[in-house]
Amino acid sequence: MGKSTCISLFLRFYEPTSGRITIDGRPITNYNIKQLRQNIGVVSQEPILFGMNIYDNIRLGKVNATRAEIEQAAREANAHNFIMQLPNKYETFVGERGIQLSGGEKQRIALARALVKQPTFLLLDEATSALDNVSEKIVQEVLDRACQGKIVFYGYDIDISFCIGRTTIVIAHRLTTIQNAHQIYVLDNGNVIEQGTHAILMAKENSKYQAMVKRQQMERINDDPNDMMGIQKAIEEDEKSILWILRFCQYTTFAVAGSKLTQRIRSKAFACLLRQEVAYFDRPENSSGAICVRLSSDASAIQEMLAVEVIHNLRTIKQLSIEKEMLQQYSELIRQVFMLVN
Structure with a gap:
């Protein structure tokens, strides 16, 4: 029997072929299935949200919930602050x-939807396994507040938790999330092979729980360099993105400025032509076609020359500033070396 099968049996998606599940000593088959599920809140590994607003998504947990109840559930799930932003x-x-x-x-938000009806039973199916470290920490703190004490089935990772007025069943791959449990049952192939608190099971020699905890600790240590490499790679990609953005802005800005410069040169040149004497236009080199070509080509040539020169000058200034800084650093290093030698 797998971990998800336990959840499905509790929700009565399936009926047990042997044995029984009881609540306060009473088999769950004696309870009305609709009323039973109304008292159960579920948060799965991949939260299911529907194509509607946040308010309506939370209200699906309790159709007749008031605005105050929905906002209170969001506060309990640590979702109210980011929603208001x-x-x-x-x-x-x-x-x-x-x-x-x-x-x-x-x-x-999925947790708020589960909490809005104040369920007697809260089922958390690997609620933090798909999250990054930061999000996992936030959600785990919320879950710890939702359930202070725990009875855990960890079999291949099941944990049933008891809180004041609420029973919480948690499926978790990461054993760090169940260390505060009051009771842990380790399952192997559907059978309970170990039982106790985290401290008791860790103190037990050659226990499977202890081996799993140590293995996960080693995996976390081994993953740290990869995380740093991933962060470094992300930083390098961001730097490349910024560089391309700056280049785009540079060429776009100079193109716009050059276009406006060309327009101003043509306007002023045309204004000067209008003030010329009639004899000026009688010359062969000042025919209407030649003047049009001159207005078109000369202004563009000036714009291109200025744009290229400005870009080259800016690059030269940048290179000189970098070289000056590097020379200062080398000079300081050489000075320190001479001081040590002397």
Whole structure:
């Protein structure tokens, strides 16, 4: 029996073929299935948001919820603050499958939807496994507040948690999320092989739980260099993007300035031509065709020459400033070397 099967059995998507699941000693088959599910809140690994605004997405957890209840649930899920920073706040359209929001934001809205009806049972199916480290920390703090104490099935990672007035069942691949559990059951091939708190299981020699914790710790250590390389790569890509943006702005700016310069030169040249005597236009070199060609080509030539010269001058100034800084650094190093030698 897998971890997701346990959740499905509790939700009565399937009926057990052997054994039974009880609530307060009463089999769940004795409860009305609709009422049972009304008292269960579910947050899955991939949160499901619908193509509507945030308010309506949260209200799906409790159709008759008031505005105050929805905002309170968002506060409990640590979602209220970022929602209020959005342009339309609770009326913000999330897009299909919540595409307009980040993974952490979607997860917190899904948690608010689960909490709005104040469920007796809260089922968290790997609620933080698909998040980055920052989002995972935020969501995990919210989950810890939603459930202070825990009874955990970790079998291949299941955790059933008991809170004051609420039972929380958590499926988690990362064992750091269940270390504060009151009770942990380690399952192997559907059988309970270990039981106890985190401290007890870690103190037990050659326990499977201890081996899994150590393996995950080693994986986290080994992943750190990769994370740093990923950050460095992202920084380099950002620098390249900034460089291309600056180049685009540079050429665009000079092109616009050059175009305006050409227009001004042509306007002033044409104004000067209008003030010439009639005899000026009788000369062969000042025919109407020659004047049009001159207005068209001469102004463009001046613009191109000035634009190229300005760009070259700016590059020269930049190179000189860089070389000056490098010379100062080398001079300082040489001075320090001579001081050490002497």
